[in-house]
Amino acid sequence: MASEPRVHVIHENPEWLPPLAAAFEAEGVPFTEILLTEDAVHAGIDLSAEPAPGVYWSRMSASAHTRGNPHSKDYTRALLSWLENSGARVVNGRSVIDLEVSKVDQHLRLGRAGFDVPRTVAVFGRAGLAAAARDFGLPFISKHNQGGKGLGVRRFDSYEEFDAYVGGADFEEPVDGITLLQEFLVAAEPFVTRAEFVGGRFVYAVRVDTSAGSFELCPADACAVPGADGSTPPPLFSLREGFDGDPLIARYEEFLATNDIAIAGIEFIETADGRRVTYDINTNTNYNPDVEASSPVSGPRSIARFLGGLLR
Template sequence: MTTPQVHVIHENPEWFPPFAAAFAQQGVPAREWLLTGGSIDLDQEPPEGVYWCRLSASAHTRDHAGSKDYGRAVLRWLESWGRTVIGGSGTLELEVSKVAQHAALRSAGVEVPRTVAVFGTEDLAERSRLFRAPFISKHNQGGKGLGVRRWDSHEEFAAWVGSTDFEPSPDGITLLQEHLWTRAPFITRAEYVDGELVYAVRVDTSAGAFELCPAEACAPDVDGVAAPPLFTLREDLTARHPLVAQHQEFLRRTGLRIAGIEFAETLDGRLVTYDVNTNTNYSPDVEATAPASGPGRIAAFLGGLLAAEHGVTQV
């Protein structure tokens, strides 16, 4: 029988190195399970250990569209055998559905943006008129900010919907959403591990971009020169902030143990949460200045579970 370890289920090797380094630094035995194909014997007991699922809503952009459904099958198999799974089947459903995120956040008392989900395109342009321009359209299954667009007129949106340039969500559900006017050109991403705030990140939105992936693999460069950092540590937002308690209630209700939650502070004084990342990545620029490490906290958390359940100590 193999020694119990942390099994990390994912589909993007480019995002794994910071976590591999954190596991190694803390002496937590871990292995990758790259879920882009393969097979499982449903009648065979899974290997011992703790499982952490990092499957992403953006997998389809890397030609891994099947990973979502592969993950559904694997996670149900693991859970049926009683394995501890961080980021299990319920978490995966939140990752791949902004409708599910919106409903869960609202149910937990967290303020969310006015949103309409449209199935297909038949009345998509007409439904957009429920919102005053500018407004936002986005994919229900997104990831990395892909598929998010701002529209300054209903006519422009209708022309796009009726054109060959229209880009549907992988699941055919388009979200229409109010545009959030922020009091300053940034949004905040609060990082949580095991229900506790690790740190908050100030994300510069002055360029108007929506593709705000914090991972080093996503960092843009011009002629080989890295662009100025979009992500900086937000030191004024601490665990005492009132929104943190609301986020923690949401995490408790949904069973999320690891997440990055994004919110905006609007001109009219609202604190509006609009996105949940259940397979959070961490900005190297922030990690270099933060009082605690996101990957480090995750390695310690999963290593602690492994020790508690299987008696596996750090190696």
């Protein structure tokens, strides 16, 4: 590593980096990558050494195992423990990755802070799922505790359908063995909202169209799936305005400060019965190009300015 202080970006997916790299370059912020994949990591950590100077930003993803990087999350835990113990400046540090990889942890922290969260049951292993579903009641959705990318998210309207899924070859085994059963929330309109924060402050809100019934809500350009004819599908993500002075945004900012989270996207749904239910925190946030093109404020540029300010 170079001796010049710089932003050190800790991650495992190079496909998500280009918009951020462009933002660092545009803002004149020096940065380097710490790519924590088995192909890239050829040395461990000298626990008695001093880290290279600069600011360390962790953007490890809960879905790393789906890209062939099952150990990246544990590599990150070890690295962040060393960095924080050495006194390095870390953004989205050791406690934040534990939140990123556990929807149970997210649910409990949000509920403790007074947010409306969906009724949820965590089931360990596969054997107890059928009985848990009958105790839970219909309809419900399943999802993985440790995920992202809509991993394991399916809607069920009958126990027989769920039994066939759990007992069949299509069952998606959670990487940590924990499946969540969660109430199915009926939206007032077919969209959810994702509020983006940098430096703990609100940047913009994104309207995510759910009219097609998909639970795959990754906003990154690298996640875009072409239409059946190879064409570009209509945008699922668009800028949502009107959140100036919204008390929910102020409460999110307070929550992020309490939990030492600097950069995140928080998702909520406005239901047909008038609830505003918070259901997900993404501390490895990505930014959609359609939203970026229409917003007067850029998410990646906001990150570059925030981290560059910490360097200075």
